[in-house]
Amino acid sequence: MRNALLQVKDLHVQFNGQRKAQALSGVNFEVAAGEVLTLLGESGSGKSVTLRTLLRLHPEKTTRITGEINVDGQSVLALNDKALNQYRGHTTSMIFQEPGLAFDPVYTIGQQMTEALRTHEQINNATAQARALEMLERVQIPQARKRFDAYPHELSGGMRQRAMIALALVCKPKLLLADEPTTALDASVQIQILLLLRELQKETGMSVIFVTHDIGAAVEVSDRIAVMYAGRIVEIGNVTDIVSKPRHPYTQGLLASTVSHDNRGSPLVTIAGSPPDLAHLPKGCSFAPRCARAQANCLSDPPNLVTTDSTAFACWHPVA
Amino acid sequence: MMAQENTPILNTEDRGGPAQPLLVVKDLKKYFPVRNELFAKEKKFVHAVDNVSFSVAKGKTLGIVGESGCGKSTTAKLIARLINPDSGKMVFDGDGVAEYGGIALKEFRKNLQMVFQDSFASLNPRLTIEQTIAYGPTVHGVSNAEASVQARALLQRVGLAPELFASRYPHELSGGQRQRVNIARALAYQPRLVILDEAVAALDKSVQAQVLNLLQELKNERQLTYLFISHDLHVVHYMSDEVMVMYLGQVVEKGPVDRIFNHAAHPYTQALLSAIPSMDPTKRTLKPPLEGDPPNPINPPAGCRFQDRCPHVKDSCRSISPKLAPVGVVFDHIVACHLNLEPRTYA
Amino acid sequence: MNDQTQTSPSVGYWRVVLRQLKHEPLAMISAGVLLVLIIAAVFAPWLAPADPFKASMLKRLLPIGSPGYLLGTDELGRDMLTRLMYGGRLSLLMGIVPVFSAFFIGTTLGLFAGYLGGRVNMVIMRTLDIFYAFPSVLLAVAISGALGPGLSNSLIALTLVFVPQIVRVAESVTTQVRQLDYIEAARMSGASAFSIIRVHVLGNVLGPVFVYATGLLSVSMILASGLSFLGLGVKPPEPEWGLMLNTLRSAIYNKPFIAALPGAFIFLTSIAFNLLADGVRSAMDIKK
Numbered sequence: 001m002r003n004a005l006l007q008v009k010d011l012h013v014q015f016n017g018q019r020k021a022q023a024l025s026g027v028n029f030e031v032a033a034g035e036v037l038t039l040l041g042e043s044g045s046g047k048s049v050t051l052r053t054l055l056r057l058h059p060e061k062t063t064r065i066t067g068e069i070n071v072d073g074q075s076v077l078a079l080n081d082k083a084l085n086q087y088r089g090h091t092t093s094m095i096f097q098e099p100g101l102a103f104d105p106v107y108t109i110g111q112q113m114t115e116a117l118r119t120h121e122q123i124n125n126a127t128a129q130a131r132a133l134e135m136l137e138r139v140q141i142p143q144a145r146k147r148f149d150a151y152p153h154e155l156s157g158g159m160r161q162r163a164m165i166a167l168a169l170v171c172k173p174k175l176l177l178a179d180e181p182t183t184a185l186d187a188s189v190q191i192q193i194l195l196l197l198r199e200l201q202k203e204t205g206m207s208v209i210f211v212t213h214d215i216g217a218a219v220e221v222s223d224r225i226a227v228m229y230a231g232r233i234v235e236i237g238n239v240t241d242i243v244s245k246p247r248h249p250y251t252q253g254l255l256a257s258t259v260s261h262d263n264r265g266s267p268l269v270t271i272a273g274s275p276p277d278l279a280h281l282p283k284g285c286s287f288a289p290r291c292a293r294a295q296a297n298c299l300s301d302p303p304n305l306v307t308t309d310s311t312a313f314a315c316w317h318p319v320a
Numbered sequence: 321m322m323a324q325e326n327t328p329i330l331n332t333e334d335r336g337g338p339a340q341p342l343l344v345v346k347d348l349k350k351y352f353p354v355r356n357e358l359f360a361k362e363k364k365f366v367h368a369v370d371n372v373s374f375s376v377a378k379g380k381t382l383g384i385v386g387e388s389g390c391g392k393s394t395t396a397k398l399i400a401r402l403i404n405p406d407s408g409k410m411v412f413d414g415d416g417v418a419e420y421g422g423i424a425l426k427e428f429r430k431n432l433q434m435v436f437q438d439s440f441a442s443l444n445p446r447l448t449i450e451q452t453i454a455y456g457p458t459v460h461g462v463s464n465a466e467a468s469v470q471a472r473a474l475l476q477r478v479g480l481a482p483e484l485f486a487s488r489y490p491h492e493l494s495g496g497q498r499q500r501v502n503i504a505r506a507l508a509y510q511p512r513l514v515i516l517d518e519a520v521a522a523l524d525k526s527v528q529a530q531v532l533n534l535l536q537e538l539k540n541e542r543q544l545t546y547l548f549i550s551h552d553l554h555v556v557h558y559m560s561d562e563v564m565v566m567y568l569g570q571v572v573e574k575g576p577v578d579r580i581f582n583h584a585a586h587p588y589t590q591a592l593l594s595a596i597p598s599m600d601p602t603k604r605t606l607k608p609p610l611e612g613d614p615p616n617p618i619n620p621p622a623g624c625r626f627q628d629r630c631p632h633v634k635d636s637c638r639s640i641s642p643k644l645a646p647v648g649v650v651f652d653h654i655v656a657c658h659l660n661l662e663p664r665t666y667a
Numbered sequence: 668m669n670d671q672t673q674t675s676p677s678v679g680y681w682r683v684v685l686r687q688l689k690h691e692p693l694a695m696i697s698a699g700v701l702l703v704l705i706i707a708a709v710f711a712p713w714l715a716p717a718d719p720f721k722a723s724m725l726k727r728l729l730p731i732g733s734p735g736y737l738l739g740t741d742e743l744g745r746d747m748l749t750r751l752m753y754g755g756r757l758s759l760l761m762g763i764v765p766v767f768s769a770f771f772i773g774t775t776l777g778l779f780a781g782y783l784g785g786r787v788n789m790v791i792m793r794t795l796d797i798f799y800a801f802p803s804v805l806l807a808v809a810i811s812g813a814l815g816p817g818l819s820n821s822l823i824a825l826t827l828v829f830v831p832q833i834v835r836v837a838e839s840v841t842t843q844v845r846q847l848d849y850i851e852a853a854r855m856s857g858a859s860a861f862s863i864i865r866v867h868v869l870g871n872v873l874g875p876v877f878v879y880a881t882g883l884l885s886v887s888m889i890l891a892s893g894l895s896f897l898g899l900g901v902k903p904p905e906p907e908w909g910l911m912l913n914t915l916r917s918a919i920y921n922k923p924f925i926a927a928l929p930g931a932f933i934f935l936t937s938i939a940f941n942l943l944a945d946g947v948r949s950a951m952d953i954k955k
Contacts, residue, residue, distance in 0.1 A: 191596075220598060259557075436848040444853075
């Protein structure tokens with residue numbers, strides 16, 4: 001891909017702490033400037049681990065990371081401490097699932113945003129405050145001035161999430177990582193936040209990697225979807241192609257088992273079994289033990305990502 | 321090898337016959353005092369449940385939907401008698417419930433069980449799975465041996481092989497497995513009504529599908545009645561026969577599932593249906609149906625509680641509280657709204 | 668539609684704690700030291716080289732390493748090693764018994780106060796607050812002084828000092844546990860409060876309270892020694908480490924090492940208790 005803002009090549013992440021696991025087993029993808037990519041998957045798929053690796057948030061001692069991560073020409077894995085601090089928040093920023101946990105409860109929203117600004121840019125307090133306030137208004141928080149001086153616990157869930165988005169965007173990052181930002185919100189607030197993210201992305205032209213297990217949320221915001229399973233990307237493509245013409249059996253199963261209005265009255269389609277233990281991944285394709293289409297070679301050889309006109313998928317015997 | 325489940329050990333029989341609703345709730349009220357302010361002149365109350373009335377027919381599933389602060393969880397706890405209402409009546413299969421206390425309450429509890437959202441917090445980490453499931457029956461006089469046999473049979477039924485799971489501890493199971501255990505635990509009482517309080521909300525979608533299938537099978541096998549509380553409208557549509565929508569402690573609309581989803585009459589219900597993310601990339605949502613967060617029901621205003629966020633608000637809405645009334649001639653679809661609105665479709 | 672995951676056998680909670688404890692080096696060393704001390708104390712009548720009460724004015728304050736008197740003699744000529752071993756019996760007893768008793772009494776009170784809440788909670792907690800308001804040493808001395816000297820009185824005094832502290836921890840943990848969903852599920856069974864406390868709450872409260880109680884062992888030892896030192900505990904000629912510190916005070920300029928010996932043992936024992944308690948605390952932190 002030309003003009004790729006982010007390139008991830010052959011990323012392997014292994015946890016060697018109290019619990020051992022092969023969290024990522026060879027993840028490859030790229031994100032263009034101004035593109036929104038969703039990492040779609042269930043628990044244990046590796047989607048959150050991928051995000052955290054992009055910001056190097058894992059404990060150094062017990063995590064083994066191999067591969068390449070390049071953001072805007074820089075190799076993220078090679079950054080030293082000082083460069084890493086500059087990278088975090090300024091080049092790449094993150095928003096989390098629990099907005100309450102991202103804020104320090106003893107400082108006001110305004111103070112935290114100002115601090116973030118002044119860490120990355122050489123501006124005085126007044127300018128920083130003005131820019132922070134402007135950002136709060138851009139995320140459509142009503143009565144922004146009042147919220148600027150409020151403490152995190154004084155805000156409702158939806159407001160906190162908006163404030164967190166403001167905090168993440170205040171230094172104008174090129175890449176925004178969103179880790180299930182709407183999962184913990186009520187439905188009417190969730191759609192507000194999703195639309196807000198879409199608008200802000202169009203305005204700023206930043207790239208977004210959006211992690212979720214909710215296909216509906218993925219469809220609302222993204223250009224492309226990467227489906228993850230057991231630490232690998234099993235299928236990646238345009239939103240339309242993934243949702244209407246999935247090629248990988250897991251993608252198909254995931255779409256089929258998601259409840260929608262057609263399902264009423266008959267049993268739901270399910271994927272048999274459960275995801276593999278990341279400490280003992282099976283040989284060959286990790287999905288093979290649960291796959292109705294599995295054949296002999298699936299159990300011994302892990303499939304590679306094959307690119308077609310529609311989606312790229314890793315399967316020896318794809319659907320249709 | 322497979323444990324047998326024979327004649328019922330606990331006696332929870334049908335009393336009122338098929339036409340009698342299993343549960344009737346009338347004017348249920350629960351206010352919680354707001355404790356924050358020491359020196360406030362007027363005591364403030366959270367109107368968690370404010371005059372809620374509904375009934376549930378035998379063998380049916382009533383879905384309860386609403387957002388934070390609507391009172392659905394508090395209603396569930398009131399029905400489960402985990403907290404006591406400030407006022408209101410509950411009638412279970414023709415017998416008044418509020419009058420129960422002591423021994424009669426203990427007997428009554430067999431009829432009604434609950435499955436909670438947090439599958440991990442719902443299980444005692446110090447007990448094995450078998451001990452957890454067997455505890456309930458032993459409280460009601462079943463011997464330990466019989467209760468264990470029954471527990472193993474239930475594990476088998478919910479899809480967890482007893483040889484593998486009976487002596488395990490909760491932390492060794494996945495979320496979906498734990499929720500199955502919770503279902504087995506509820507079934508051990510041979511209840512007639514099961515309250516599912518966001519029982520599948522915390523599960524992965526593929527696991528959710530498995531558990532929902534299981535719930536439907538069990539409902540048909542054992543003639544269960546479900547109270548299905550959820551924020552996920554797709555799942556509510558799949559599971560429920562009737563749906564009740566709550567807002568700020570009150571019931572705003574109730575009716576058969578296809579009426580609610582295809583001909584929603586209350587603006588809030590319509591907004592909730594619009595808020596469901598689109599599954600079609602060519603038809604993305606353009607504007608959020610509601611602004612702001614669901615409010616906290618502390619000292620609510622006079623008139624309709626939805627007045628601040630309703631796109632169709634009129635003057636009468638601010639002074640007169642709407643009462644639940646049938647929508648047109650459809651007697652089992654009721655709504656609490658002053659306006660006649662164009663019904664919206666779900667899909 | 669069966670879920671097949673684990674095939675390794677399931678292990679109970681305390682087994683896992685024990686297994687994890689084995690990986691804590693300091694705790695294992697401390698456990699070893701304590702074991703030696705306890706064996707030496709319990710089997711003192713058979714293991715000790717001499718008679719703890721046999722005094723000899725000629726052999727007063729012999730230095731450490733004297734032939735026949737490995738750790739020297741005290742101000743009345745009695746063998747130090749023997750007296751230390753016999754002294755360990757009383758000192759360890761006075762360290763362990765009060766904490767044990769307080770653990771039982773305190774956990775029971777804390778469970779009921781925490782689970783039942785309301786009036787019961789208020790009565791129990793506020794009554795104990797009165798005791799809690801006094802510093803431990805002062806309270807121990809005061810109660811001991813009121814009851815009079817002697818072994819059983821000091822055991823009672825120390826127990827009373829620790830009960831409020833343990834109740835506080837137990838009540839706090841019980842209140843947290845009580846809000847969890849599995850307690851609500853237990854309430855839905857129709858079981859009595861007593862049954863729920865016994866089956867569901869107790870097992871989950873014991874852990875943190877146990878950790879707290881093991882931390883009190885060293886404190887109890889030191890307080891007991893302090894009481895004896897002040898003349899409120901055991902009376903001479905009974906060997907007890909605190910008392911020995913008192914009687915050896917006058918020898919501190921002559922033979923400082925001998926005078927310090929009982930103190931060294933108190934120190935060693937209480938450190939061992941502390942490190943063991945720390946190890947237990949880490950071992951109980953099981954990752955889910």
